[in-house]
Amino acid sequence: MSDPLLLKVSNVGKRFPGVVALDNVSLSVTRGEVHALLGENGAGKSTLLKILAGAQYQDSGTIEFDGKPLGHELPHERQQLGIVTVYQEFTVIPNLSVAENIFIGREPRRGTFLSWPTMLREAKKVAEKLDLRVEPLTPVYALSVAEQQMVEIARALTMNAKLIILDEPTAALSDREVQKLHQIVRDLKAQGISIIYVTHRLGEVKQICDRFTVLRDGKYAGEAEVANTNIDQIVRMMVGRNVEFMPGEHHEGAEVIARLDGITRLKRLPGSQAVPLRGMSLEIRKGEILGLAGLVGAGRTELVRALFGADLFERGKIYFEGHEVTMNSPNEAIKLGMALVPEDRKQQGLFLRHSIRLNMTLPSLAKLLVGRFFIDRRKENALIDNFRKALRIRMAHQEIVVGTLSGGNQQKVILARCMALKPKVLIVDEPTRGIDIGAKAEVHQLLRELARNGTAVVVVSSELPEVISLCDRIITVKEGRITGEMPALEATEEKLMKLMVLAPGEQHVHVEATRSPT
Amino acid sequence: MAQTTTPTDKVVESEKKQTFEWIAFLQKFGVFLFLILLIIFFATQNPRFLSIRNLFNILTDVSIYGIMGVGMTLVILTAGVDLSVGAILALCAMCGAAAIKGTGATRSETPDPHKFGGFSWLIALLICVALGTLAGFIQGKVSTKFRIPPFIVTLGGMTVWRGATLLIGAGSPISGFDDGYNWWGSGSLLGVPVPVVVFLFAAVVGYIALRYTPYGRHVYAAGGNPEAARLNGLRVDRILTSVYAIMGLLAGLAGFIQSARLSSAEATAGLGFELTVIASVVIGGTSLMGGIGGIAGTVVGTLLIGVLLNGLVIMNVNPYYQQIIIGGIIVLAVGFDTYAKSHRGRQ
Numbered sequence: 064m065s066d067p068l069l070l071k072v073s074n075v076g077k078r079f080p081g082v083v084a085l086d087n088v089s090l091s092v093t094r095g096e097v098h099a100l101l102g103e104n105g106a107g108k109s110t111l112l113k114i115l116a117g118a119q120y121q122d123s124g125t126i127e128f129d130g131k132p133l134g135h136e137l138p139h140e141r142q143q144l145g146i147v148t149v150y151q152e153f154t155v156i157p158n159l160s161v162a163e164n165i166f167i168g169r170e171p172r173r174g175t176f177l178s179w180p181t182m183l184r185e186a187k188k189v190a191e192k193l194d195l196r197v198e199p200l201t202p203v204y205a206l207s208v209a210e211q212q213m214v215e216i217a218r219a220l221t222m223n224a225k226l227i228i229l230d231e232p233t234a235a236l237s238d239r240e241v242q243k244l245h246q247i248v249r250d251l252k253a254q255g256i257s258i259i260y261v262t263h264r265l266g267e268v269k270q271i272c273d274r275f276t277v278l279r280d281g282k283y284a285g286e287a288e289v290a291n292t293n294i295d296q297i298v299r300m301m302v303g304r305n306v307e308f309m310p311g312e313h314h315e316g317a318e319v320i321a322r323l324d325g326i327t328r329l330k331r332l333p334g335s336q337a338v339p340l341r342g343m344s345l346e347i348r349k350g351e352i353l354g355l356a357g358l359v360g361a362g363r364t365e366l367v368r369a370l371f372g373a374d375l376f377e378r379g380k381i382y383f384e385g386h387e388v389t390m391n392s393p394n395e396a397i398k399l400g401m402a403l404v405p406e407d408r409k410q411q412g413l414f415l416r417h418s419i420r421l422n423m424t425l426p427s428l429a430k431l432l433v434g435r436f437f438i439d440r441r442k443e444n445a446l447i448d449n450f451r452k453a454l455r456i457r458m459a460h461q462e463i464v465v466g467t468l469s470g471g472n473q474q475k476v477i478l479a480r481c482m483a484l485k486p487k488v489l490i491v492d493e494p495t496r497g498i499d500i501g502a503k504a505e506v507h508q509l510l511r512e513l514a515r516n517g518t519a520v521v522v523v524s525s526e527l528p529e530v531i532s533l534c535d536r537i538i539t540v541k542e543g544r545i546t547g548e549m550p551a552l553e554a555t556e557e558k559l560m561k562l563m564v565l566a567p568g569e570q571h572v573h574v575e576a577t578r579s580p581t
Numbered sequence: 582m583a584q585t586t587t588p589t590d591k592v593v594e595s596e597k598k599q600t601f602e603w604i605a606f607l608q609k610f611g612v613f614l615f616l617i618l619l620i621i622f623f624a625t626q627n628p629r630f631l632s633i634r635n636l637f638n639i640l641t642d643v644s645i646y647g648i649m650g651v652g653m654t655l656v657i658l659t660a661g662v663d664l665s666v667g668a669i670l671a672l673c674a675m676c677g678a679a680a681i682k683g684t685g686a687t688r689s690e691t692p693d694p695h696k697f698g699g700f701s702w703l704i705a706l707l708i709c710v711a712l713g714t715l716a717g718f719i720q721g722k723v724s725t726k727f728r729i730p731p732f733i734v735t736l737g738g739m740t741v742w743r744g745a746t747l748l749i750g751a752g753s754p755i756s757g758f759d760d761g762y763n764w765w766g767s768g769s770l771l772g773v774p775v776p777v778v779v780f781l782f783a784a785v786v787g788y789i790a791l792r793y794t795p796y797g798r799h800v801y802a803a804g805g806n807p808e809a810a811r812l813n814g815l816r817v818d819r820i821l822t823s824v825y826a827i828m829g830l831l832a833g834l835a836g837f838i839q840s841a842r843l844s845s846a847e848a849t850a851g852l853g854f855e856l857t858v859i860a861s862v863v864i865g866g867t868s869l870m871g872g873i874g875g876i877a878g879t880v881v882g883t884l885l886i887g888v889l890l891n892g893l894v895i896m897n898v899n900p901y902y903q904q905i906i907i908g909g910i911i912v913l914a915v916g917f918d919t920y921a922k923s924h925r926g927r928q
Contacts, residue, residue, distance in 0.1 A: 128805040204806075333707055371812075373811070373812060378618060392811070392814075392816070393811055393812050393813070393814050394813075394814040394815070394816055397813075397814035398814070405809075405812055410806075410808065410809075411808050411809055412809055412812075413806070413809060414801075414802055414805040414806045414809055414810075414872070415806070416805060416872055416873055417801065417802075417805050417872065421798060421801060421802065421805075424677075425798060425799075425802055425810075425813050425815070426813045426814050428798060429795065432795070435630075436794050437793050437794055438795060438798070440795060480813070574820055
C-alpha cells in the first residue's frame, strides 16, 4: 500500500483502420477511490475499457497496475491480476444458477468433481455481502435485471478484484435499485477496492464519485475532484460547449384519444417475468405527454405493452377514439394509429444486423409502393432522407448496418420509424436510456414537437428528472396498480417517489411520517 | 435544439461503413471467386470441361437443387430449415404421375399422348405444385401454431411424405410419359434446356421478391429479429407459414421436372436432396441464424456444387473420393465465410 496509485494509464493511443479511437489518453485511479469515467458516446470510453480488460491492446502508451507495467495479458489473466469489468450487457448465463454463474470457469473442486457445498457456501457468503437475497441455486433468468447485475458484481468480488470497472451500471435500474447499488459501491470503497464508474447520469457522479476523468472525441479532456466541480462544468467538459436543456413547457392535453379501463392480467406470461396488472385505468389525451413513473417491475412496461397489443390481458377494456377495441396484436394497434418505441432497443427495437433502410421503413412499406407489389426506392429514399435531416441522424447513407450506429442515433432511427407511421398515440418506453446528453436533449425536443402537433405521447421512464421536465401529466405505478396522478408542474421527485414506493392504502397515512427522513 | 455534431462523428461512421463494405464484398464474392478458380482449375485439367455442352450439363444437373434452393433460401432466412423437401419432391411427382397414368391394377403401361387432350403434363404439373404447397403449408402451420421447431416438424414430415409416396406408388415406380411431359425434362427452349430455364426463372422471381417487395423485407425482418418484427406489426407466424408453403411449391415443381427428366416417378426420388440444397444455400452465404443472405449467393452455391460434381467426374476421380472432397469443400467454404465475419468482429 506504499503507492497510493493503483492504476496509471499514460498517453495511451489506439487506432483502428482510418480512425483514431484513443489519442494520448491518461487516467489515474488511486486505491479505494470511486473514479467516474465520463464522455459522450463515441468519446472512447468503451475502447479504453476494452484495453483495460485485455480484450484489445493499446498501440502506444503504457498502463501500470499495482506498481507493475501491464503487457499483453489475456482477459482472464487481467482478472487474476485484479481488474474485473462488469459490462453493461451482462455476461451471466441465464439457465445456470446464481452460484454457478458466480464461479463460472473457477469452480471450486474436490479432485475431479465440482464441490457443490463449497460453491453454495461461498456464493451465499458473497450474496449476503451484497444484500442479494436469492437462493444460490436459483437460475439467473428468474432474477431481475438489478439482481443479475449483483451476480456479476459478486463474481468480481470472489475474484479478489482490486479494481472493479462498472460500465453504465445504473442504465437499466430503477431509482431504488440505484440507491442500493450506490450503497454497495460505497461498501466496496470502504474495503479498499477501487471503482471505475462509467455513467451518463451526472447526478450519480456527484453522489458517489470522488474524482472524474472526461474523454472527448478520443482525447483526454480533463480530470478533477468531484467536490470542487458542479454539474454544468462537467457537462461543458464533456461536450466542449454549453448545452441548453429546454425548460419544461407544459401543456394540458385536449380530448381523450384512448382510455384504458381496468386492465387486468394476473396469470404469468409464458417465458417472461412480466408483472401482473391489477385493474389499471387511465386516459390518454391528444397533444399531451403523459409520463408513467414507477420502479422497475412496477408494471409500467407491461401496461403499455398491453395497450399496444404486444401482450394479451385477461380483463379490462381499451377504448380508442371513443370506440371499444380488441387489441390482440401490435398489427392491430398500428392499424389503429399507435406506435411503440420499445424498452429494449437492441432486443425488441432494432434489426441490428440490417440496414438503416430496413429498420426505418419496415412498418410503412405499404405506403411506399409502386404498382401493387414493388417498393418504390425513390419514395423510400426520400422518406429516409427527410427523417435523417429532421432528426439529425448521423449516418453516411441508408445501407449502413444499424448496429454500428451510436445509441442515440439508433434511438432516432426507431423514432423515425414510428413517426413515419404518423401515429395518433406514440408510446415511448425509456426514451433516452443509454444515450448521451446531446442526443437526449434532441429526443426530448422531438417528443415535445410531436405533442405540439397533436400526437398523444406516452412516456415510460425510470429517470424522475426526465419525467418531470418532459411530461405534462404524470401517473405513478406500483405493483401493477396506479397509485397517483398529478400535473408535472406540481410534481417533485419526492412526491413521485412516495407514490412509487408506498402501497395505495398506505400513502395517506404515511406521507407525513416519512417526510422528515427523506 | 442542442448541437452535437463533431467532426469525428462523421469520420468514425463513414470509416465503419468502408470497413464493413470491404468485408461484405469478400463475403459476398468470396464464394464466387472460389467458383471461378474451380472452373479455371477444371478447365486446365480437361478442355472439354468448358464446352457449351458440358456447361449446360452442369446447369441441368443442378437445376433440381437450384429450384429448391430458392425456397430453402427463404426458409433459412427466417432461421428455419426444411428437411422434408426431398420427400415432398417424391410425393408430388408420384401423385402427378398417378393422376395421369393410374395406380396399381388400373395403371396404363404405355403413355397415351391424347389423354387429357394432350395436356396430361399440365394436370401433373398442377397437382405437383398444389400438393407441394399444401404439404409445406401444413408443416409451416404446425410449426407456428404449436411452437414446434421446424427442424422437428420437417424431420417428421420427411418420413410421413416418403411413406405416403410408397403407399401411392405401391412400391413400384410409374414410368413412361408422353412427349409433352418429357419435354419439361429433356426439351429445350431457345437452345437452353428446360430445367435450366425453370431454375433461372425461379431464381429471378425469388431474387426480385426478396429485394424489391415488402414481402421480401418481411422475410428478412422475421428472420433477423422476430420480436422486433412482431412489434412492428408484422404477422410473423403468417410469414413463416408462407415461407414453408413456397418451399413446398418449389419442391413440387422440382419433383415434376425431375420425373420428366427421368420419364419416371419413383418413391426413392430426391433421397438426401435436402442436404445438398441446404449446403448450397449455406455455401452461398445465407446465415443459418437467419436474416442474412440472398438468392444470388444460393445460385453461386448451387453452381459450385454442380461444378465440383461434374469436374471430379470429368477428372475420373474415384467416386468415393468425390464424396470426401465435396464434404471438405462445403466445410471450407462456410469456414471461410465465418472467418471473414469474425475478422470484422476482431477489428
